[in-house]
Amino acid sequence: MTEQFSATIRAPIERVWHLIDDPAQLSRWMEGLVESRDLDGGAPRRVGSRFVQRIREGGRETEYQGEITDYEPPSRLGLTIGNRIFAMRVLYRLERVAEGTRLDYSAGLERGGAFVRVMSSLFGWLTRRILRRQMARLKALAEAPITPSPA
Numbered sequence: 470m471t472e473q474f475s476a477t478i479r480a481p482i483e484r485v486w487h488l489i490d491d492p493a494q495l496s497r498w499m500e501g502l503v504e505s506r507d508l509d510g511g512a513p514r515r516v517g518s519r520f521v522q523r524i525r526e527g528g529r530e531t532e533y534q535g536e537i538t539d540y541e542p543p544s545r546l547g548l549t550i551g552n553r554i555f556a557m558r559v560l561y562r563l564e565r566v567a568e569g570t571r572l573d574y575s576a577g578l579e580r581g582g583a584f585v586r587v588m589s590s591l592f593g594w595l596t597r598r599i600l601r602r603q604m605a606r607l608k609a610l611a612e613a614p615i616t617p618s619p620a
Contacts, residue, residue: 471577474604479569480611486543488611489561492520498606501525516540522550570611574604 478485488494492505501524508519518537523530531552539547539560546561557576564571 471575472600474572474574474600476572476604476608477566477568477570478572478608478611482543482563482565482570485563485570485572485607485611486546488607489546489563490514490542495522498603498610499524500603500606503530514540572604572607574600576600 488498492507495505496502503523503525505520505522507514508521512518514537516537516539518540520535520537522533522535524533533550533552535548535550537546537548538558539545544563548559549556550559551557559576560574562573564573
């Protein structure tokens, strides 16, 4: 099962990239994200970089391990993220367009047993709803006017 989303964001590609690439920015638009931290001691992000995300789901926090699988700033960010039960492959593709930035997102199950596949089919509607909500938040944040910091 693969989820896909595409949108045109009226913001420069560098701004959209910053929001999806910088771990400190993720909680601004990713619902339930409690923490995202790199595990490579502050080394520059690259293919092979590892990270941990803690996400609040249904009242409890779950920890996911991740690794960057594709890294071409500011146009491609691919990663795998999961736990001992399943893993997802995620890809963000950004492209400069006249209106700003074209975002193409895809996420698919990379590893998971029969139970995980059945549950993802049964609750696909919920996954799609969360995805649409998160992408709407990302778009709104990227398109919001930048307010200068008080001096």
